[in-house]
Amino acid sequence: MTGVTQSGWRNRQQGRIAIACITLFAMVLSVFGVIVPARAADNPNIVISDLTLTRTNNQGTGDWPGKLTVGQHARLDFKWDASNADVKSGDSFTIDLGTYFENLEYPKTAPMTVTNNGEQIEIGSCDLTRTQVVCTFSDKVDELKAAGFAAFRGTGTARLRAVKATTSETADITTNNVVSVDLPETGGIGEAVGEKYRVYNFHKWAGALWSEKGMTWGIDFGTKYVGEKTGTTLDGSRQTIVMTDNLGEGMEFRAGDYLKDWVLYYRGTNGDATMQQTRLTDASGADATTAMGDFDLSVEVNGRTAKITATGPFKPDSNYQVTFPVTFSGGKVTRGVIYGNSATLHGTEVQVQDSRYFVESFSITVEMAAGFGGFDITKVVSGTGAASVPAGTEFTVDVSYELPAVASTYEDWTAPGMLSADGKTGTAQMKAVVGQKVPFNGTFPKGTKIALAEDPSTSTYTALGWSDPEFLIDGRATNTLTIGDQTSVAVTLTNTTAPQGTFAIKKFVSGADNVTSKQFTFDYECSDGQSGAVNVPGDGTAVTVDKSFPLGTTCSIVENADTAQVDGYTLSAPEPQTVTISNASTLIEASFTNSYTRDRGSFSVKKVVRGDYTATPGETFTVNYRCDDAEATSGSLSVPADGTAVSVDGLPTGTNCVIGEDADSAQRTGYALAVDYSATNLSIEKDTTQDVTVTNDYKRLVGGFSISKKVDGDGASLAPVNFTFDYACVDAAGEETVSGTLQVTPGQIEGVEDVPTGTCEISERDATVNGAQLMTSWTVDGAAVDGDTATVNVTDGASVAVEATNTYTRDRG
Structure with a gap:
């Protein structure tokens, strides 16, 4: 079997009637002895052809470009054909891997099968030693031959490890009529190169199986990251790092006598070119070296939880690693079960996890003609109780297909299953087997659209309930695929056994009116990889999400801030919440x-x-305002004339306010007024002060007066030529405005203009002469006034006529 973290195998296929097929995938096992089976008799007429080597990743789930180096993995693909070899029970064929490769998994015996009328029939077995693959036919071939079956041919794949460097462009892999196979790329096989140094944070990883009884888990950690997260100074002084490891179902920690297998390694310091692998100590107390200081490792196991305490002079900015073994419940790996493990850095929220499943290393492929392709399904299970599901448990998968053209278009091809009357669509069924990769028994023309469905109730294991199946194709959750040309589309089908629950969201609002009917959107992400969004009204009605989750799943829920906004309000958003699905x-x-x-x-x-x-x-001046908010806010402001601003605060945004100055407060006697506003209508904005300036422009009201002089009497000839008049003006408040002197010649008029409105008092200077008596009289706008002076009222735009008459009467004796 082989361990994978994702589906991704691709197999070459051929389909006609029933085809014998071999695929030899391998995984790393800790094996200390090799048992070589008894050698069968090779049939030289069995043709082995089309041998190719491809560099792959260590999981065998993807091809890698570039040339091989020692220790890296490769895939050997080949075709075999015994249809003209008169094959019989005991016949065999052998592939010798030669000098440069070994099988990843050995010793190993895997069944060799053919598909006949939709059933898998075992016709022999293939034995893997370190450097050979020997496939031997059983007496079943004689039975099939007697029944008329003759198409003993197919394809095979073996996963290999490069063990020796070479500059040759070919490897000495030999079989019937084959003496060498081209190596990937050019340059042969290079020497092993140390793993390039990279800085660790805190990482959990799943290792390889050993003897099918258990597997290895590991934790990588970097002192820089751990120090930052825990607040510990890891500077080479003796410090302690604590980690908690939690095993998933189906595994058990090995402690007690196996504490020696819990190992602490030093992996290097930042600046190193490559990683190191220096064993420091183990949990039994046995130090491998003290050259780097005295390190200790202790483990406290409580069920499937282990507290791991590492103490020592951890170097700054350096990498360390803890590895430990676990055994499988029941003593053997259950193929197709997803095994999970998580680790937490003590005193922090840092948690990491990884998972891995293992499937049979032998699977069937269908050889495909040009223009045709197929698909295969790898079945895995997870959840509570999954480790108890027997390997080989079957589920029925329904296959619906739509051909690119009617079936009769494709010569020498028979549509699988039931073809509909339209000749293009049809249905078929296949078995998905837990822990195995099963190809669909048949091929389809390139471009055929396939839809897959599974009813979990068809499971042959009924002790547990099953959730809805999940199909994964090309890394996407989908149940549809399109057939390629001479390729097999890999499908991973997962069934979860754990009871599932779900959650609902309620929304309440406060501080805002008329929003209870509003829809609020919440996004959620869950630890099982599911995510989504749900709309919830604001009236407290619970809305259940449209997904179910395995018990123990945690879901982080956060409100979409955009949908929560309400015009005119500031939101105090609730904190995200995390819920745990704890009950179905x-x-x-x-x-x-x-x-x-x-x-x-x-x-x-x-x-x-x-x-x-x-x-x-x-x-001050009085300014009135009126607003249209719900409270109909209004009032008056006493605004100083010196430019000091007066504000109205706390108005709801969107409120419109009208500003106007009180007319009476703005009037000033004797002045004409023009009022200008920077704004009279305001719309209130959030956290903003709308500034309004009210400008009063005053113009002094002015008028004028004129003075004319008349001289009369029998002594008029004695009068002076000119007369002097004084005037003094005040405004309505009694404040002096203008004053001055006029020289007036009798018979002429002299005037004063631009006199501020108010009153002016006009007086004549002494105009007496010798030899005559003087009497002065006044008229204002033709009206006689009494007294020695004349008082005039100056009004805006008017001129007042003042006449002073001096009557001189001669003295007589």
Whole structure:
């Protein structure tokens, strides 16, 4: 059998009637002795042809480009044909691997079978030694020949390991009529090259099987990473690192007398070109070396949990490794079971895991003609109780197909199963066998579309329930495929035995109105690899996700922030939650509450006074506002004239406010007013102050007056030529505005313009003369006024006419 972490084998196939086929996959085993079976008689007429070598990865799940080096793996593909060899019981054929290769798995005996009328019939066995593959036919071939069967031919694949370097371009692999096989690429087989150094973090890995009784697990860790995560200074001083390892079902730790197999290795320090593998100590207390300091390793086993404590002078920025063996429950590996293991770095949330399954190393391929192809199914099982599922357990898989053209188009080809009346579609069935890779018995034209389905109730093992099957093709979860040309599409079919549960999500909201009917989206990712999204209303109704999960699965749930947004509100989002699927019959619920805070903003108003008016300290203006929020917020602001802003805070975003200055508060006597707003309508924005400037532009109201002089009386000839008038003006508040002097000649008019509105008092200077008595009279706009002065009211845009009449009367004796 071979261990794999993913499906990916590709096999060459040929299909006509019933074809004998051999595929020899191998895996690494810890074997200390080789038993060589009795040599059968090779039939020289059995033709072995088309031998090719391909470099592969260590799991045999993918091809690698480049030339081989010692220790690396290769795949040997070949065809065999005994149809003209008159093969009989006891006949055999042998492939000798020669000098440079050995089988990965030996000693090993695998059945050799043919497919006849849809059934697998064993016709012999193939024995693998270190450097040979010997396939011997049983007396079943005589029975088949007697029944008329003669198509003893097929293909085979053996997984090999390169064991010796060479510059030759060929390997001395020999069989009937074959003396050498081309090596991959050019340059022969190179010497082993040490693994390139790479920095470890914290990593769990699955190792190889040994003797089918157990396997090896390992933990790689780097001191830089571990130190950062644990807060420990790993600088070469003696420190302790603790790890917890948890085995999955179907495995048991080997402790007690086997503590010597728990080993701590030093793998090198950053800057090294290649990895080292220096054994330091083991859990029995036996130090392999103290050249790098005194290291200790202890293990405490409790069921399928082991606490691993490593203590020593760990070098900074260096790699270390712990390896340990486990045995399989029941004493033997169960083929097709997914074995899992996880490790946790103590004192941190760092957890790593890996899994691996092993399938039979012998599988059947169908040889395919040009223009035809097929598919094969590898069946694996997982979950609680999976380790108890017997190897060889069968499931029935339904195959639906659609041909590129009607079946009659393809000469010498018979459609498998039941062909529909349309001649293009049909159905068939095949068996999927736990722990085996089973090819579909037949071929299809290139381009045929295949859909696969499985009813878990068809399982031949009924002691456990089964969840829905999962088909995996090319790394994608899908049950459909398209047939290629002379290729076999690899399908991995997984059935989970564990009871499954699921979870639901509830959403509550606070702080915002009218959002209970809103749909909120939650994304989830689960430890079993499933993920998805679910829409949940905000009224507290639980919505169950549309997937089921194995018990023990943890799912991280996080709300999609975009769908949670509500206009005008700031969301206090709930923290992500992790739920554990712990019960198949009880729905796990996760409840989330979204707390919303109303977004708010503000506006401010400041006053600018310009023009002819000068405001006094402390002078204010009244500005009114009215808003359309739910509270219908309104009011008045007393805004200082000095430009200091006055604000209104805490208004809901989206609120519209209208700003207007109180007209009476803006008026100033004697001034014309023009009011300008930077904005009169505001829309409130989040965390923003909308600034409004109200500018009052004042223009002084002005008028004027004129003075005319009239001289009268019998002494008029004695009067001076000119007369002087003084005037002094004040505004309505009694504040002086303008003053001055006019020289007026009788018979002429002199005027004063741009006098601020208010009152002006006009007086005439002494105009007395010798020899005459003076009497002065006044008129304002033609109306006589009493007194020695004239007072005029100056109004905007008007001119007041003042006339002063001096009457001189001669003195007479």
